[in-house]
Amino acid sequence: MSITKRTFIALAGATALTATFANSAAAFEPTKPIDFVIMAGAGGGADQIARFIQSVAEKKKLTVRPLVPNNKGGGSGAEALIALKGASDPDHTILVTLNSFFTTPLRQENLGIDVTTFTPVAMMGVDPFVLWVHKDSGITDFDQWVAKVKEGGYVMGGTGKGQEDSLVITWLEQNFDLDIKYIPYKGGGAVAKDLAGQQIMASVNNPAETKGFYASGDVVPLLAFSDERMPAFPDVPTVKELGKDFSYYNQRAVVGAPGMSDDAAKYYQDLFQTIYDTEEWQGYMESESLSPLWMNPEEQKEYWNTQIENHKELLAKMGE
Amino acid sequence: MEILALLTSGLLEALEPLNLLLIVIGVTLGLFIGAMPGLGSVNGVAILLPITFLVPPASAIIFLAAIYYGAMYGGAISSITLGIPGASTAVATTFDGRPLAMKGRASLALVTAAIASFVGGTVSIILFTAFAPMLASVALSFGNPEIFALMLLAFATFVGLGGDDIPKTILSICLGLVFAAVGFDEISGEPRLVFFGIPGFLHGINFLVLAIGVYGIGEMLWTIDTTRGKITTTEAKMSVKGVFADAKEGITQGWRGTSIGSFLGFFVGILPAAGATPGSLMSYGVAKLTSRDPGSYGKGNPDGVAAPEAANNSASTGSMLPMLTLGIPGSPTTAILLGGMVIWGLTPGPRLFTDEPAFVWGLIGSFYVSNFFALVINLSFIPLFIWMLRMPFTILAPMIFVLSIVGGYAATNDMHDVWLMIAFGLGAFFLRKFDYPLAPAVLAIVLGPIAEPTLRQSLLLSSGDPSIFFTRPIAGPITVIAIILILLPLFGMIRDRVRRREKPAT
Numbered sequence: 001m002s003i004t005k006r007t008f009i010a011l012a013g014a015t016a017l018t019a020t021f022a023n024s025a026a027a028f029e030p031t032k033p034i035d036f037v038i039m040a041g042a043g044g045g046a047d048q049i050a051r052f053i054q055s056v057a058e059k060k061k062l063t064v065r066p067l068v069p070n071n072k073g074g075g076s077g078a079e080a081l082i083a084l085k086g087a088s089d090p091d092h093t094i095l096v097t098l099n100s101f102f103t104t105p106l107r108q109e110n111l112g113i114d115v116t117t118f119t120p121v122a123m124m125g126v127d128p129f130v131l132w133v134h135k136d137s138g139i140t141d142f143d144q145w146v147a148k149v150k151e152g153g154y155v156m157g158g159t160g161k162g163q164e165d166s167l168v169i170t171w172l173e174q175n176f177d178l179d180i181k182y183i184p185y186k187g188g189g190a191v192a193k194d195l196a197g198q199q200i201m202a203s204v205n206n207p208a209e210t211k212g213f214y215a216s217g218d219v220v221p222l223l224a225f226s227d228e229r230m231p232a233f234p235d236v237p238t239v240k241e242l243g244k245d246f247s248y249y250n251q252r253a254v255v256g257a258p259g260m261s262d263d264a265a266k267y268y269q270d271l272f273q274t275i276y277d278t279e280e281w282q283g284y285m286e287s288e289s290l291s292p293l294w295m296n297p298e299e300q301k302e303y304w305n306t307q308i309e310n311h312k313e314l315l316a317k318m319g320e
Numbered sequence: 321m322e323i324l325a326l327l328t329s330g331l332l333e334a335l336e337p338l339n340l341l342l343i344v345i346g347v348t349l350g351l352f353i354g355a356m357p358g359l360g361s362v363n364g365v366a367i368l369l370p371i372t373f374l375v376p377p378a379s380a381i382i383f384l385a386a387i388y389y390g391a392m393y394g395g396a397i398s399s400i401t402l403g404i405p406g407a408s409t410a411v412a413t414t415f416d417g418r419p420l421a422m423k424g425r426a427s428l429a430l431v432t433a434a435i436a437s438f439v440g441g442t443v444s445i446i447l448f449t450a451f452a453p454m455l456a457s458v459a460l461s462f463g464n465p466e467i468f469a470l471m472l473l474a475f476a477t478f479v480g481l482g483g484d485d486i487p488k489t490i491l492s493i494c495l496g497l498v499f500a501a502v503g504f505d506e507i508s509g510e511p512r513l514v515f516f517g518i519p520g521f522l523h524g525i526n527f528l529v530l531a532i533g534v535y536g537i538g539e540m541l542w543t544i545d546t547t548r549g550k551i552t553t554t555e556a557k558m559s560v561k562g563v564f565a566d567a568k569e570g571i572t573q574g575w576r577g578t579s580i581g582s583f584l585g586f587f588v589g590i591l592p593a594a595g596a597t598p599g600s601l602m603s604y605g606v607a608k609l610t611s612r613d614p615g616s617y618g619k620g621n622p623d624g625v626a627a628p629e630a631a632n633n634s635a636s637t638g639s640m641l642p643m644l645t646l647g648i649p650g651s652p653t654t655a656i657l658l659g660g661m662v663i664w665g666l667t668p669g670p671r672l673f674t675d676e677p678a679f680v681w682g683l684i685g686s687f688y689v690s691n692f693f694a695l696v697i698n699l700s701f702i703p704l705f706i707w708m709l710r711m712p713f714t715i716l717a718p719m720i721f722v723l724s725i726v727g728g729y730a731a732t733n734d735m736h737d738v739w740l741m742i743a744f745g746l747g748a749f750f751l752r753k754f755d756y757p758l759a760p761a762v763l764a765i766v767l768g769p770i771a772e773p774t775l776r777q778s779l780l781l782s783s784g785d786p787s788i789f790f791t792r793p794i795a796g797p798i799t800v801i802a803i804i805l806i807l808l809p810l811f812g813m814i815r816d817r818v819r820r821r822e823k824p825a826t
Contacts, residue, residue, distance in 0.1 A: 048659040051369065055663050058370045069366070070733060074523030075504050075511045082519045108511065155781060160509035183464075183777050184507045193592055193648045197460030212647035212669015287665070 028263035030065040030092055037095045039080040041073035045188060045208060049124070049252050050096040053272075056280045062271060065092075076163065077104045081113045090257035091264035094121060097253050099164050102304070102311045107162050115308070119256030119265050120300035122272035124281070125290035126249035127206045128226035129168050130236065132219045134198050142223045142237065145202070149178045157183045157191045157200035165191070167314045168204045168225060168248050174317060175244055195219055206250060207232060207289035225249070232289045251307070252290060253300070269297060326677060327449060330685030333678070334382060338375065342383040343686060347694045350390020351701065355398050357532055357727030360407030361391035361636070361653045369660050377664035378679050382686040384660065385640070388653055389441065389690045392596070392633045393698045396433035400625070401426055401709050402720050404536035404727065409596040409632040411531050411762055412604040416617060416624030418539070423620050426709055427562060427702060432570030432622045433629040434698045436578045440630030441691040443582035444589070444637035449684055453673065456645035459590050464777040465788050467591065469798035471771035472789075474598060476805035477605030478760050486809055488756045496764025499525045500772070507776050520736025527597075527765040528731040529741045534758050536724030537745025540717055542752050547713075563699065574626030577607040585631025589638025595651030598770065599635035600628035601763050609805070618759075637687060644672055644680060 036054065040046035047069075054067045072080040077100035087093035095118075105113040133139045139148055148154070158165025161184050173180055183200060185191045188209035195203045196213045203210070207230070213219045221236045225248040229238055239246045254272055256265055275281055276294065285292060295303060333339065353364035364387045372380030395410030400417035413433065420429040447455075462470075479489055502513040503524030514521045581603040588599035607627035608617040617624045639651040647668040649655035661668050666676060673680050711719075728741035748758055782788035789799045 047655075048662055051656075051659050052663050055370050055373060059373050072523065075514075076509055078511060079519060079522040082522070107509070160506045162509040166509075181780070181783075183780050184509070185777070186506050186773065189648050190592070193460065193642075193646055194463060196646070197463060199463035212667055212671065215667060216670030218670065283665075287667075288662075 028091065028261065028267045030063065030267075032089075032092055033065050033068045034063065035070055035087070035089075035093045036067040037070045037072055037080050037083055037093065039073065039077040039095060039097050039100060041071055041187075045127070045206060045250075046096055046098050046252070047071060048208075052284055053096070053124070053254075053275055053281075056275050056278055057271075059280075060278065062274055075104070075108070076100050076160065078108055078111055078113075081105065081115070082111065084118065084255075084257045085113055087257040087259075090119075090259040091261055093257040093260075094268060095255050095257070097255055098250050099307075099311070101251070101253070101255070102307045103162060103164075103167075103315065106308070106311055106315060115255075116301070116304060117258040119258065119260040120297040120304075121254040121256050121265065121268045122276060123251065123253045123293055123295045123300055123303070124272065124276060125252045125285050126293045127208065127252055127288075127290050128224055128230060129164070129204045129248050129250070130207055130221045130225065130230075130233070131172075131202060131204055131223040132195060132210055132214075132221055133202045134195060135218055135220050136198065137201065139222065140220065142242070145222050146176050146178065149176075149180060152179070153181070154178070154202070155181045155183060155200050156202045156204075157185050157194055158204060159186075159188060159191070160184045162315065162318070164248070164250055165204050167311075167318065170318045171246060171248070171314065175246075192219075211289070226291060230289060230291070231286075249291070249293075265297070323449065326681045327685065329678075330681030330683070331688060332685070333378065333682040334685035334689045339379050339382050339682070339686065340689070342375070342379055343386045343690050344693055344697070346383045346386025347390035347393075347690055347697055350387035350392075351394040351397075351694070351698060353387065354391030354394025354396075354410070355406045355705075356730075357398050357402070357404040357406055357536060357723045359727070359730050360395065360409065360528075361388045362656065363730065364388075364391055365653050365656045365660075369656060369663075372660065373663075377661075377666060378682040380660065380664060381657065381679070381683055382690075384657055385683060385686060386690045386693075388636055388657075389633070389687075389694050390697075392441075392636050393434065393437050393694045395632070396437070396625070396629050397430065397705050398723075399535075400429045400433065401705050402536075402716075402723065403539050404720060404724055405528075405531050408528050408531065408766075409600055409636075410628070411535070411597065411766075412600045412628035412631075412759075413625055414535050415604060415628075415759055416619070416621050418535075419618065419620035420622070420625065421709065425620065427706055428566045428569055428622060429625050430702045430705060431563060431566040431699070432574045432625045434695055434702070435567060435570055436574055436581065436626035436630040437633040437698075438691060438695040439578050440582040440585055440632070440634035441637060441687070441694070443630075444586040444634035445684070445687045445691065447586055448637055448641060448687070452641055452645060455590050455641055456670070459592060459642050459646065459648075461794065462591050463792075464774040464781065465792050465795040466798070468771060468774040468778055469789055469795040469802065470588070470591070471598075471767050471774065473798055473802040473805070474602045474605065474763070474767050475771075476802040477602060477609050478763055479806050479809070485755065485757070489760050492751075492757055492760040493764045496530075496761035497768045497772075499530060499761070500527075500765045500768025506773055507780075518736065520734055520740070523732065523734075524769075525740065525765065526731045526737060527762065529728055529737045530744050530765050531762050532724050532727050532731075533741040533744025534748040534762060536720060536727070537742060538748025538752060538758070540720050540724075541745065541749040544717065545749070545753075563702070570622055570626070573622040576611070577603070577623035577625075577627030578630040580607045580610070581627040581630030581632075582634045585634035586638040588631075589635030589651070590641045592642045592646070592648040595639050595654075596632045596635035597651075597766050599638070600632040601766060603627040603631035605763075633691075640683075644668055644683075645670060647672075 038050045191203045192210040194200050196218045224236050224238045227247045395407035396413045398406035399410040399413040403418040405411040417429045505512045584603045585599040604627050608614050639654045642648045643654040649658050728738045790796045
């Protein structure tokens with residue numbers, strides 16, 4: 001079974017590869033190193049993904065010019081968005097995004113960034129949020145958790161205010177009538193470490209951020225914010241099973257600078273389609289519990305619009 | 321006993337021809353990457369990460385760890401010979417390394433740095449081998465209040481030092497803290513102190529920009545101003561006999577700093593969020609604080625070279641510990657290594673030691689081997705570095721200036737930071753003329769981004785009650801020691817006043 005699937009993926013990859021070469025020869029091909037901007041600092045989740053993508057491109061020699069990772073994590077991604085908006089060569093500038101792609105322009109309106117002007121390239125996958133507690137808390141399901149939080153004095157950690165984790169936790173507070181003390185951290189890794197060290201009582205880390213502690217049994221997943229149960233955690237119920245229509249993912253998408261030519265956009269779309277189909281990327285998605293959500297460029301634009309509306313609503317509820 | 325068996329197999333793996341070759345290449349590359357101002361182990365490891373897909377994961381991480389190690393040795397070289405920190409971890413090495421070089425004792429400083437690095441590296445590897453799993457739980461027990469207490473202690477070691485003008489030291493720290501606060505407030509998630517709305521400030525001020533500005537450009541301007549270009553650093557001589565004499569002198573004068581750096585550096589290194597740079601700065605502070613002659617620091621005391629150099633090597637091994645056992649990087653470089661491990665299909669975390677013993681022990685074995693080769697290769701290159709110093713100052717000065725600019729750009733790839741660095745250099749020159757100590761500002765910009773969020777997170781946790789820093793079992797004693805250290809000079813001043821008042825009376 002796995003062999004056939006692999007062969008199929010390899011074949012698909014090979015076809016896409018030939019397609020890329022055929023197209024690029026006729027239309028666009030990078031003439032200088034590609035500025036591969038990352039919307040986060042070195043070492044974070046988005047950075048790991050970007051470097052993984054770069055390694056696949058390098059290993060398979062998919063680009064004639066190298067992808068050069070360029071970390072611009074400042075201002076919750078504002079720095080990266082400004083860099084893309086003002087890119088001197090839009091045809092050689094692409095960006096790896098997370099959800100701050102939506103939230104940062106909404107929260108910092110003075111930046112004057114309209115993300116709908118950016119060029120869709122590829123949706124490499126989405127990273128679902130999961131509610132975690134420490135095993136020593138003795139909590140094994142969501143109902144127990146709600147009861148525990150209602151006792152008061154409950155402390156949770158997450159990324160900075162107005163960012164993904166805080167939106168999810170605010171949603172929990174509002175929908176289950178909870179009162180949680182929220183401690184903002186610099187990144188998901190620090191949150192995961194402090195949950196394992198019981199400095200905080202629960203977190204909503206992405207699975208990749210806490211999988212080491214999950215494997216060792218230190219932390220226990222209670223609830224998934226995905227649409228369907230996650231293959232890695234088949235016993236963990238989703239929010240939808242609780243009768244609430246809500247799911248929340250961090251997007252792992254690649255976008256091009258505003259004003260990128262159509263030929264260049266086509267080149268990058270084909271390139272990332274090829275990377276997406278490689279065995280390496282598929283394996284990475286599985287090991288890091290990313291969910292596939294492949295979309296064509298039009299669907300991506302559509303997705304952006306719904307996400308902007310969703311985030312507007314979530315931020316409004318938070319009082320931002 | 322089990323550990324010894326595992327270690328032996330690890331050492332054997334590290335000595336396999338391919339791995340041994342990678343270690344030698346890695347250490348040599350790292351040495352030069354570290355010696356280039358601005359380029360540090362972070363850049364070296366990030367740039368060379370893709371190359372490692374050609375070899376098996378164990379060899380790949382051995383190669384990258386060798387670069388990391390080599391860079392820790394190499395950082396000292398430009399700190400000593402040129403006065404520009406070769407890497408962020410070697411900032412503290414300039415404090416005494418540069419004055420030694422100016423006195424024509426560059427070879428003593430370089431040899432001391434190499435030996436201290438070797439001792440620091442070796443001590444930390446032994447600690448790592450023996451106590452890795454136990455220390456992982458220590459790292460976990462350090463929450464925000466504990467880390468803040470530790471940062472307070474680091475500041476205290478700098479303020480509490482007698483000798484320097486205390487109001488000026490505090491002003492310098494405050495300047496550094498303001499620079500550290502520029503960019504983004506991670507607690508509120510809002511940008512802050514983005515001067516004139518210039519986007520370059522959004523990513524904050526990289527402390528290498530400040531450090532190179534202060535030590536590269538500011539220091540060079542000051543040297544030109546005070547000597548009018550008639551400086552001679554050409555007295556440095558080098559011979560095999562000299563190396564042994566220097567080694568002897570370095571060991572006798574630097575053993576105290578080396579031992580402080582080896583242990584303190586390791587301990588700071590294993591704490592996630594800290595890393596080698598705070599470790600080396602703190603070790604310098606503690607070495608000076610506990611010295612019988614603190615006044616000789618900053619004027620060319622070999623102990624002041626040994627402490628930070630032992631510490632940065634020790635901390636770099638230490639910071640591997642949370643990376644391997646918790647999956648949490650202890651320094652920017654280990655963050656990249658962590659990404660690499662994910663790419664190679666390994667899961668760093670509590671199960672790595674049991675799931676991948678060959679990988680882990682191969683890596684630990686390679687630490688021993690890398691450390692040995694780093695010492696040998698470093699010592700053999702010292703004559704080359706000394707030769708650089710024989711260049712006339714009229715050639716050396718422009719070279720330092722160019723290297724500073726390149727280094728400032730390499731740190732963030734942003735021209736904005738180059739201009740900022742030049743501005744810092746000019747500012748530092750004037751502050752220096754008015755006798756302001758600048759090291760505290762550099763310390764503050766390193767520790768500020770760790771101290772500020774942990775302070776605020778702790779206070780959020782306690783609903784604003786500062787007693788959280790005193791009541792927790794680990795944070796409490798550290799805070800108390802820090803406060804005593806801060807108040808020490810105050811006691812000293814009062815004592816002096818009282819004595820002066822008593823004198824006329826008698």
